[in-house]
Amino acid sequence: MQIRPTSTSAVPKRESLITVENSVPSESGSWRRSASREVPIAELQRKFGWADGSWESGLLNAADGASGNGSVSAAEVDAYLARPEDSRFLTSTALQQQRAAMEQKLAGGARSTEVDSFDSDWQDTVARRADLLGGNADGKLSRTELDTYLQDMKEGRVKDTTWLPDQKVAMFESKVAESAGEVDPLRPTGSQGGLSRVKEYMRLSVDDATNVPTFVSYLLSAADIQETPVDVDREKSHFHTDPELGRAGVVDSDYTGTGFDRGHMKPAEDSPTQEAMDESHLLSNVAPQYPDLNRQTWRTLEGAVNDLVEATGGKASIITGNLYLDAQGKPLPPEARETMGANERRIAVPTHQFKTVLLELPNGNLSMFAYMVPNLKDAPTKKADITPFLEASRTSVDRLEELLGQDLYAQLPESVQAKLESDTSARVAFENDSMYEAASLLWPRR
Numbered sequence: 001m002q003i004r005p006t007s008t009s010a011v012p013k014r015e016s017l018i019t020v021e022n023s024v025p026s027e028s029g030s031w032r033r034s035a036s037r038e039v040p041i042a043e044l045q046r047k048f049g050w051a052d053g054s055w056e057s058g059l060l061n062a063a064d065g066a067s068g069n070g071s072v073s074a075a076e077v078d079a080y081l082a083r084p085e086d087s088r089f090l091t092s093t094a095l096q097q098q099r100a101a102m103e104q105k106l107a108g109g110a111r112s113t114e115v116d117s118f119d120s121d122w123q124d125t126v127a128r129r130a131d132l133l134g135g136n137a138d139g140k141l142s143r144t145e146l147d148t149y150l151q152d153m154k155e156g157r158v159k160d161t162t163w164l165p166d167q168k169v170a171m172f173e174s175k176v177a178e179s180a181g182e183v184d185p186l187r188p189t190g191s192q193g194g195l196s197r198v199k200e201y202m203r204l205s206v207d208d209a210t211n212v213p214t215f216v217s218y219l220l221s222a223a224d225i226q227e228t229p230v231d232v233d234r235e236k237s238h239f240h241t242d243p244e245l246g247r248a249g250v251v252d253s254d255y256t257g258t259g260f261d262r263g264h265m266k267p268a269e270d271s272p273t274q275e276a277m278d279e280s281h282l283l284s285n286v287a288p289q290y291p292d293l294n295r296q297t298w299r300t301l302e303g304a305v306n307d308l309v310e311a312t313g314g315k316a317s318i319i320t321g322n323l324y325l326d327a328q329g330k331p332l333p334p335e336a337r338e339t340m341g342a343n344e345r346r347i348a349v350p351t352h353q354f355k356t357v358l359l360e361l362p363n364g365n366l367s368m369f370a371y372m373v374p375n376l377k378d379a380p381t382k383k384a385d386i387t388p389f390l391e392a393s394r395t396s397v398d399r400l401e402e403l404l405g406q407d408l409y410a411q412l413p414e415s416v417q418a419k420l421e422s423d424t425s426a427r428v429a430f431e432n433d434s435m436y437e438a439a440s441l442l443w444p445r446r
Contacts, residue, residue, distance in 0.1 A: 037180035038071035044179060055162050056172065059089050074177040074184075081169060085121040087129075092166045092223035092272065093315075095150070098122055102146060112140035126150075129160065154229065165227070165272035166315065167201050170219035174203055183411040185317040185358065186217040190406035197244055197284065201276040202266045204284055206242075209334060210348035211250050212287040214404070215321030216265035222313045224272040225306065234268050237277045242284035250283040254347060258340045263289030263353070265320045267302040287322050288340055288349045293379035298353065300386050301371060305357055317358040319408055322350035323372065331403065350375050356397050358409055358420075368409070368420035370397045397421040 041060045050056035063072050063080040081091050090098075102123050105113055115127035127141040130149035134142070154163045164172075170186060175198055177184040186203050195206045202218040239262055241249045255262050265285050271277035279285075289298060309316045324332040332351070339346040356370040372395040380386045398421045401408055409417065 036073045036075040037182055038069075038073045038076070039176060039180045040071045042070070044072075044176065047179060048175060055089070055164075058162075059164075059172070062086065062088055072176065073180060074173040074182060077169075077173050077176060081164075083122075087122045087125040087161050089162050089164055090153070091164050091169050092227040093221060095163065095227065096223045098126070099146075099150060102126070102141075103143070106141070106143050106146065112138075112142040112145075115139055115141050126161075129158070133158070154227070165201075165276070166221040166224045167219050167270075167272055167276065170317075171198060171201055171203065174198060185409065185411050186219065186319075188215065188217075188319065188404070188406040188408045189410040190404070195245070197242070199279050199282070201271070201273075201279050202285065204265075206245065206284050207348075208248065210322075210324075210337070211254075211345060212322050212348060212350065213265055213284060215319050216285055217317070217319045218266050218270070219315060220270050220306065220309050220318055221315040222310045225310045228272045232271060232274050232277055234277060236274060237268070237281045239281045239283055239286065242282045245284060248345075250286070250345065250347065252283065254283075254341045254343055254345060255288070257342065258288070259291075260288035260340060260349065261291050261294040262286045263294045263298065265322075265353075266318075267306070269302065270306060287353065288347060289353070289375055290377045290379060292377070292381050293373070293375055296381040297379045297386050297389060298373065300383075301355060301373065301390055305355070309359065312359070313362045315360045317360075317409070318355065320353070320355045321404075323352040323354060323403055324348065325351050325403070354395070354400050356400060356408055358412075366412075366416065366420065368397055368423065370395050370400055370424075372400065394424050396424045 063077040130145045134145035204216040205214045338349040354372045359367045373393045
């Protein structure tokens with residue numbers, strides 16, 4: 001397995017079609033958690049089937065190490081993973097930070113460095129293990145030994161360290177937070193209806209009346225994008241029924257001959273592992289989209305968000321979903337919705353798909369933007385037409401919350417919500433010392 005090379009240098013700026021210019025501080029910096037409530041580890045194990053010896057149980061106990069009281073909060077898990085001193089679990093973000101520091105030390109001109117001379121316990125532990133696995137065990141770490149160790153670790157061949165993509169950690173913490181009664185950045189609050197499911201890489205709410213998801217939420221980080229192994233391949237995955245939904249779940253043949261594409265709500269391209277790629281092909285993550293919209297306009301929006309997250313080095317909490325509106329923008333009653341499918345299980349065709357993004361910059365500032373895109377049969381297919389079409393589809397999070405009857409980012413302080421959720425301009429700001437003075441939400445697709 002090859003690993004994509006990473007770099008701490010700035011990505012060259014590309015010509016901007018939509019410039020994003022403004023953001024707000026996250027105030028306390030703890031905006032991801034509305035509280036820090038603990039849940040007994042044994043209760044979490046029973047609820048989610050996390051057996052002793054599983055990575056989930058191991059992470060819970062590692063996060064409880066400081067207090068040792070047998071209970072954990074999502075905030076405790078987050079704090080432990082931010083400083084992985086024992087090197088047992090490593091997120092994509094922590095991996096990049098620690099590797100960069102170790103590479104800087106190894107770049108001093110010497111071919112190798114003493115294994116116990118690094119800047120943290122985690123780095124010293126990794127250096128010792130990499131030296132041992134490298135074969136010579138000479139008490140010194142080389143760049144080759146480090147690269148080999150980290151690649152083996154990501155492939156699951158290092159028994160003492162587990163790589164956890166940021167996206168996977170976000171869902172794990174979401175389960176812990178919900179069990180504690182905390183408001184979570186990936187779990188809207190309010191009247192949702194339907195079936196709520198938390199997968200390994202995404203959270204979704206499936207409307208059993210429409211057989212499409214009301215929303216799908218997940219975390220996308222620049223670190224995950226950069227750490228995704230090159231052999232993660234969409235062609236290896238196929239659409240399949242969600243086993244959690246049983247006989248009620250949509251099957252692939254429900255779309256056959258309908259003229260609609262199986263439109264991903266969480267994009268396949270936002271998958272940091274093959275496991276995540278396979279999960280993105282669950283039909284509970286799919287809604288009917290006209291082919292031109294799915295393959296051109298919607299994909300352009302998805303790619304632009306992915307590019308923006310990577311270019312800024314940020315993390316985005318993304319919520320994507322479906323709406324049924326009349327010509328005046330008011331909710332359609334169920335009997336007025338178009339449906340498709342040859343089976344008794346009818347699938348409602350959304351009139352619009354929405355996407356909201358809460359972007360956290362490396363400096364801690366937050367930005368928010370939202371789109372409500374008409375699901376049109378004749379959606380634009382040329383770049384010159386796609387950009388104005390998407391610009392016209394900008395909306396505010398406040399407007400989407402009104403239509404959904406839900407609070408999409410309830411964990412944010414009210415003052416931050418007031419500044420971000422009413423804005424339709426998709427703006428983000430960078431500090432003067434940032435790598436980027438400006439960024440683009442939609443760049444030319446070359």
